Amino acid sequence: MRSIAWILNTTDGLAAATAQLFDPSQRNKLRCAPIYQVFDIRTDIRPTVAEIDLGALRRNADVLRSAVGSAKTGLLAVLKADAYGHGAVACARALEKKVWGFAVSLVEEGVELRRAGIEQPIVVLGCYYGLSHRDVVAYRLTPVVADARDLGRFARAADELSAPRVGIHLKVDTGMSRLGVRSDRLDGFVHELVRHSGLYLSGLCTHLYDADGEDAAPTDEQLRRLSGFVDQLHAHGLKPGIVHVANTAGAVRFAEARFDLVRAGIGLFGVAPAHTELSTLWPVMTLRTKIIALRELPSGETVSYGGRTRTTQPSLCATLPVGYADGYTRRMSDSAYVLCGGQRCKVLAPITMDMTMVDVTLVPHVKVGDDVVLLGAQPGPEGQHDRITLDELATWAGTIPWEVCTVVSKRVPRIYTGDGRT
Numbered sequence: 001m002r003s004i005a006w007i008l009n010t011t012d013g014l015a016a017a018t019a020q021l022f023d024p025s026q027r028n029k030l031r032c033a034p035i036y037q038v039f040d041i042r043t044d045i046r047p048t049v050a051e052i053d054l055g056a057l058r059r060n061a062d063v064l065r066s067a068v069g070s071a072k073t074g075l076l077a078v079l080k081a082d083a084y085g086h087g088a089v090a091c092a093r094a095l096e097k098k099v100w101g102f103a104v105s106l107v108e109e110g111v112e113l114r115r116a117g118i119e120q121p122i123v124v125l126g127c128y129y130g131l132s133h134r135d136v137v138a139y140r141l142t143p144v145v146a147d148a149r150d151l152g153r154f155a156r157a158a159d160e161l162s163a164p165r166v167g168i169h170l171k172v173d174t175g176m177s178r179l180g181v182r183s184d185r186l187d188g189f190v191h192e193l194v195r196h197s198g199l200y201l202s203g204l205c206t207h208l209y210d211a212d213g214e215d216a217a218p219t220d221e222q223l224r225r226l227s228g229f230v231d232q233l234h235a236h237g238l239k240p241g242i243v244h245v246a247n248t249a250g251a252v253r254f255a256e257a258r259f260d261l262v263r264a265g266i267g268l269f270g271v272a273p274a275h276t277e278l279s280t281l282w283p284v285m286t287l288r289t290k291i292i293a294l295r296e297l298p299s300g301e302t303v304s305y306g307g308r309t310r311t312t313q314p315s316l317c318a319t320l321p322v323g324y325a326d327g328y329t330r331r332m333s334d335s336a337y338v339l340c341g342g343q344r345c346k347v348l349a350p351i352t353m354d355m356t357m358v359d360v361t362l363v364p365h366v367k368v369g370d371d372v373v374l375l376g377a378q379p380g381p382e383g384q385h386d387r388i389t390l391d392e393l394a395t396w397a398g399t400i401p402w403e404v405c406t407v408v409s410k411r412v413p414r415i416y417t418g419d420g421r422t
């Protein structure tokens with residue numbers, strides 16, 4: 001997105017131009033100063049960006065496909081929450097040829113992908129449809145259904161739109177206790193389903209709640225319960241259709257959880273869940289900015305809000321134009337580091353809404369405009385690379401990597417690198 005800015009060279013000029021702009025009879029006389037510049041409004045004003053490496057994303061899809069191993073099992077790439085903060089449309093386009101389809105949480109996320117021209121199956125995991133049943137049908141989304149009352153609504157929408165039979169994926173609850181039909185309600189659900197000739201069961205799914213836990217027993221138990229559901233469906237003369245159960249951890253660790261599709265999210269974005277030993281994944285997001293101010297502080301000077309933090313020695317303090325409004329969460333004020341000049345520099349004091357102050361005392365020749373990496377790699381003075389990972393940021397923030405990338409806010413521009421075809 002390139003923007004053209006007409007830069008007026010005097011304040012008087014600005015006032016006159018503004019007056020002319022609001023007076024239609026004067027508009028054709030509008031004279032701007034004869035300077036104009038072309039700049040990227042997203043990055044040339046504030047240098048804080050999230051770089052998304054689409055080549056890495058595609059390589060991660062390959063890594064996961066080979067970890068899953070079986071040609072029978074496809075990848076259902078989980079791109080909910082704007083692809084965990086990476087940008088759903090760009091990620092879907094990059095992955096198009098490598099995956100069976102895409103999973104989103106919300107109907108509107110699915111509509112966004114369809115409108116962007118994505119033609120593969122789009123499975124809506126969220127199970128919440130409000131008044132959107134016609135949109136689901138019109139945009140050829142695959143609804144995951146856990147509430148029998150939605151069946152009649154989808155059947156009516158299909159009828160009204162004269163659509164072909166709508167395939168629904170039945171969600172069953174095997175222990176997550178979040179969404180899904182429980183086994184004592186399955187018969188009622190099936191009775192309702194078979195009443196509607198415009199619908200058919202095209203898939204069956206559940207969600208694993210501890211696939212990255214040390215103990216395999218919870219997952220084994222969930223798989224045992226799932227097979228009970230399959231038996232129940234068979235008893236009604238129904239086939240489950242496409243079965244999908246595993247998230248990234250489940251897909252990699254539990255061969256018996258792979259079935260027809262695996263729903264991989266975090267692995268695509270370069271994070272190997274605990275106990276998976278997927279050391280070959282590539283980080284996808286880099287968060288970077290530049291120093292916008294530097295000050296030499298004496299020992300004992302206050303930094304940031306509250307006066308709680310004081311320098312303990314003469315220090316060089318750099319101000320970064322990134323804060324908790326960007327998703328650089330305040331919770332890690334006491335523990336986070338950034339990379340500057342290839343060195344780890346500590347966040348000095350409470351992260352503010354738009355700015356963060358870091359200690360760059362030990363960075364030689366540091367100056368305003370120097371690059372700073374908040375997440376990702378930076379070469380050091382001797383050519384060595386240091387890297388801040390999503391896992392590390394999550395530890396500093398007392399959360400999980402899923403949350404760290406997902407909360408990088410909208411106002412941080414996503415810049416795509418790698419042509420998505422590497």
Ligand SMILES: Cc1ncc(COP(=O)(O)O)c(C=O)c1O
Nearest residue numbers: 078125207247248263264265266
């Ligand atoms: C229903 C469902 N399936 C799959 C996933 C993907 O999980 P992961 O990111 O661990 O691969 C999620 C993530 O939250 C989910 O909610």
